[in-house]
Amino acid sequence: MPHPGWSTFSFEGIGTHWEISTPMVLAADVRDRLLDTVEDYDRTWSRFRADSAVSALATAPGSIPLPAHSAELAAAYATLYRLSGGAMTPLAGSSLERLGYDAGYSLVPSGAAAPPPRWEDVLEWTGPTLTAREPLVLDVGAAGKGQLVDLLGAVLQEAGHTDFLVDASGDMLHAGSHPVRVALEHPYNPRQAIGVVDLDNAALCASAANRRAWGDGLHHIIDGTTGLPVRTTVATWTIAACALEADALATALFLVEPEQLETAFDFSWLRVFSEGLATYSAAFEGRLFT
Template identity: 65%
Template sequence: MPGPEDFRFDGIGTRWEISTPRPLDAGVRARLLTLVERYDGDWSRFRSDSTVSAMAREPGRYELPAEAADLGWLYRSLYDITGGAMTPLVGGSLERLGYDAAYSLRPEGSALPAPRWEDVLTWNGQVLTTFAPLVLDIGAVGKGQLVDLLAVELRSCGVDSFLIDASGDLLHRGPDPVSVALEHPYDPARAIGTVSLAGNALCASASNRRAWGDGLHHVLDGTTGLPVSTAVGTWTIAESTMVADALATALFFVPGSELEQTFDFSWLTVFSDGSAAYSAGFEGTLFS
């Protein structure tokens, strides 16, 4: 359970909580907040002063921090595996349906497919070169990556045991496992099971989060610009929060067994008809 010593703050549009055996001192807290602000200033499509917003205004060559290399590799891998359904170029599609910088939640017209990667973008390590104005959206991966970056910062400050909770995306480090409830896809007040976290990450994605209008939600198929309607909730466990976060979204597009050919993780998918599929190594317990 959270204690009074836990560090709570808002960042990248979500609520964070870092639990540690002892309170973090002011210097450590300041370093963590500086990192969150820097990441948001580079990658947010909701800030007019971000690098990503600059890409939406003008094509060109953009150099981003070191984490861009891992981000680009992971997105390109999943773009290829999902046949373009999972893509960082879906930002314009989200804006078209109303999930824009102003959070208008009012669709501007029919669904808009994302542009093809090879037509508008090259992503080489830290350097992104765009050939047309585009709305980059790293929402399926960015929060998980920031969790991992905060973990590196904590360890550099000598903090080795912690639980980072980024609004339900979790990273645990330390000797004592924690039990986590798996939220029901249709009822946040209920759980469908539990999982024990022991030195790894747990991420989830659900179509009931960031939902608006008539069947609209944030998990879009880049090839059509339409919300996915088959899966309603996914959970993933991996060593890296970035990988777990990305694969929780990828499970909306391809079976977990296919993703297991490339990634080391365990998973659970609940579908709109009430059925479920999960990996042989999934560490959770589902309620009957």
Template identity: 60%
Template sequence: MVEPAGQHSIAFEGIGTHWEISTPAALSAALRAGLRERVEAFDGDWSRFRRDSLVGAMARAPGSYRFPAEADALGRLYRRLYDISGGAMTPLVGSSLEQLGYDPAYSLQRRGSASPAPAWDDVLGWSGRSITAKSPVVLDIGAAGKGMLVDLLAAELESAGVQSYCLDASGDLLVRGTEPLAVGLEHPYNRAQAIGVVPVHNQALCASAANRRAWGDGLHHVLDGTTGQPVRTVVATWALANTAMLADALATALFFMPGSTLEKDFDFSWLTVFSDGGAAYSPGFAGTLFT
């Protein structure tokens, strides 16, 4: 992120991600501490890499688990995208990722062939804050979780009276009240280059890319839940929406469905880059692609 002129910023690490928050005035020590505590609490609830998290408990034993209030909106969004994608986008790919080596130990060693995610209704009940595992299940909310946490931190800022800010979670951005921020679109094969630029103002920009968490022989973290295999046809996506949770989720959904299909159900703009070098984008996408 390029910090706007005249801004104060803080930076910290959390959920395996680097965070930067820029505001016109310096944040109080109490608010800075509260933001870090919010990130740690989120990790303690939702991380599949921690044995002491609620998600970790679900992976060991069936039962009903009560999650924080944000679980309601997250579950409804995931179920909607699960149904639209025919099960390709699902929060139940955790076991599939672990099978391919993306496990809590970060072994990056395959345990065998890819395995599809279980069918939602066979193993999972999700109603409001209550999530019921009918058998031990590895929940993975990575497709929307970071964006959801961005929104939660934004709510903390606004409840403290901060109305103008730029919140950056390693490239997933939420910009409110400031001047438009020009953001480079990272080249999917060379992080030192950009393929374009997009202005972000009073909205969120989130990206998903096959090169971000990749290992082994063409393995990466965006799996098709119906096969357990990494998606090969798309290499990078960007989504602009009113909330970071929605932008984050839709950036992943673009790996499974055309943006024109998703536009029937969601208000957002988008860009998709394909593995053959081609690209597609919505008429409302404000970015400029370099030639």
């Protein structure tokens, strides 16, 4: 929770609730820049709106220009695609649509689960230009919200704010002289916590199979090698220097053993499995309740 007495600017964006907490009320022009940043990001990346840049690739191959920050997103995805053997991919959108998590939120499967195309076969994305060799559904949701958290943090810093908490429904970035205590939500009961962590000038992100779930065993975390939702892990938390990496790694922990991820990323982590067991890294500075 933010510190007592702090001001909170709340709004809806990219399909989630946001709260930005600061010691002083944000100026109107800063609030406008924050909202514009969210709108620009959604207009670029959302597969749920027909006017987004990536939606054009769903109907025809071609190239689209992207903002400069897309290079960081591409690099994170490329590394995780390699480490996961293709299990974590920005092309999982086609698999999600087949299972019913489509632009119209039908939540009704249109066919049997199927893996998405392989990155190396259909996609070129190494910087601010993305080229699709065939129609494809791009979905950067596994890391995009985290990157947007970072971008809003940058807006605050550019406006002179050194103390803040950006909270995108549990994906957070903290800056300032005093840590904030954050509850870790129980994966099966959102009214309970399984522990707490003191967040101190870092990002904390979570991923849970119950957050976007529909039908029997259907949820949004897809194994790109099979097109099927992951079954064994039910919730993850990660702490890293930036929210882009923390968000991406929270999803990657459903698909890759943490030791593999630690070869390329500096982060701490907690995993909860379907049978109720939990594992965590030595550097995870949280406290679990017994």
